[in-house]
Amino acid sequence: MNEVIRRKEPMNKSIVDVDAALFSSSLMGWLEITHYVMGQRAGTIKATEDGSVPPLAKRDYVLTGVQTIANDSVFSFAIAASLKGDKAAVDYVENSLKEQMGENYPGYFALFHFHQECDTPETLDDHVGKIGKALLAGELDDPKEKWNAILRFYEKSRKSNFIVELVPKVAQWSRDEFSKIFSQRKESLHEPETNLPQALEAMKETRNDEAYIASFLIASAPVVDMELDEDYMGLLKSTSRRI
Numbered sequence: 001m002n003e004v005i006r007r008k009e010p011m012n013k014s015i016v017d018v019d020a021a022l023f024s025s026s027l028m029g030w031l032e033i034t035h036y037v038m039g040q041r042a043g044t045i046k047a048t049e050d051g052s053v054p055p056l057a058k059r060d061y062v063l064t065g066v067q068t069i070a071n072d073s074v075f076s077f078a079i080a081a082s083l084k085g086d087k088a089a090v091d092y093v094e095n096s097l098k099e100q101m102g103e104n105y106p107g108y109f110a111l112f113h114f115h116q117e118c119d120t121p122e123t124l125d126d127h128v129g130k131i132g133k134a135l136l137a138g139e140l141d142d143p144k145e146k147w148n149a150i151l152r153f154y155e156k157s158r159k160s161n162f163i164v165e166l167v168p169k170v171a172q173w174s175r176d177e178f179s180k181i182f183s184q185r186k187e188s189l190h191e192p193e194t195n196l197p198q199a200l201e202a203m204k205e206t207r208n209d210e211a212y213i214a215s216f217l218i219a220s221a222p223v224v225d226m227e228l229d230e231d232y233m234g235l236l237k238s239t240s241r242r243i
Helices: 004-016 019-042 059-063 064-084 087-101 109-116 124-136 143-158 163-184 193-202 210-220 231-241
Strands: none
Touching: 004 019, 004 064, 004 163, 004 231, 019 064, 019 087, 059 064, 064 087, 064 109, 064 124, 064 143, 064 163, 087 109, 109 124, 124 143, 143 210, 143 231, 163 193, 163 210, 193 210, 210 231
């Protein structure tokens, strides 16, 4: 287990710092240890006598478990880079992983979503990729779109191995972006006299955690003229409660 922690720490740091070089150099080690541990749990891989972690063979790159961990990792880095508007970091990771493992490197499907032309996104990954692509190009400006970015990035982060690293970033981005919108762009808001006070009240919370994001999304939906369906409202209400 200590080896899992040791290999995950640089991955965590690379996402927090949006460090493309560190992410690119750490991904393989993370894939190796997760493949090894999951294989032992499933009974498909025997523990090595000396406790060493076997390297991944090229034939392992296409395994579902490897692809799942890789896509989660690359998605997480791309979200962090998108929130920073750092397209160069995403390009670096993509090129570096191609050099290491070939065109269809583990995790390539994650970045596919950040490249595709997707006018009508259907899956969560489609939504996240479309938003990330717009952020990286500096083309996300509408308050509704920014509110939706918080919702989709939050939803994706909650499913990730890197939720601890991503949630504070999503929360801080929501504060930064909507502080500007609320103070400088009131004309773009929906009935601000009625709807803005509750959004501003939600922003008084100082903790950048899941509960804050959920509370802010609920409170700010009316002022950007967005409606939450029952499923999303249920999710947000449940996570907005502090224990």
